[in-house]
Amino acid sequence: MLLAVGAALLAVAGPDLVPAAATDAPRWILGVFGEGLAISPGLFLALLYLTSLAWAALWYLSQRFDSRALWLLIGVLLTLFTLAPPLLSLDLFSYISYGRLGAEEGLNPYEYAPAALPSDQAAERVGDFRFSVSVYGPLFTLITYPLAAAGVG
Known part of the structure; x- marks a missing residue:
């Protein structure tokens, strides 16, 4: 129960405890909790x-709790992490760039780098x-193609 309370307190704090991408980061990358x-x-x-x-x-x-309660706690924590912003990495922007190279520009991401998108x-x-x-x-790489539609600005 103590862990559930601690997790709830961390969830209420939201992204204030998570490093955000940058001060000019697009709003959607900060997760559903807010500003970061x-x-x-x-x-x-x-x-x-x-x-x-x-x-x-x-x-x-874990030996003292009902397994259903533990699975519920795990589900809640996984949901919170899923809704949080990406941690410690801006690789997401690479994925978007490679997706845009292939899906929008028709360029092979194995031959062209994100620099081929000068105003992106x-x-x-x-x-x-x-x-x-x-x-x-x-x-x-194919899975990243739908990310091409993600708004960054």
Whole structure:
């Protein structure tokens, strides 16, 4: 029960405890909870350690709880993480860029890099990988094609 209360408190805090992409990040990437807030590495590590302790406590207490209650808690936590913004990575912008190369421009993402989309806002956020062709497999690359429709600006 203590873990459920802790998870609920983290959920209420929303993205304030999750590093957001950037100050000019598109609204949709911040998740359904709101604005997001970059946190310091020290606070991130403290929260990571707290999560590890919570996992150990859950493992210890799992012998005392009904399995249905544990599955419900797992479902709630998975839902919260699904609705949260992407953590610690802007790879999502790479996926969008590779999807746009193939789906909108008809370019092969294995031959062209996001830099081939000079005015694309997703390609601008790719960072160091702006001039890198896709390293992802064909199935994953095909799955990224629907992301081409994601608004970034």
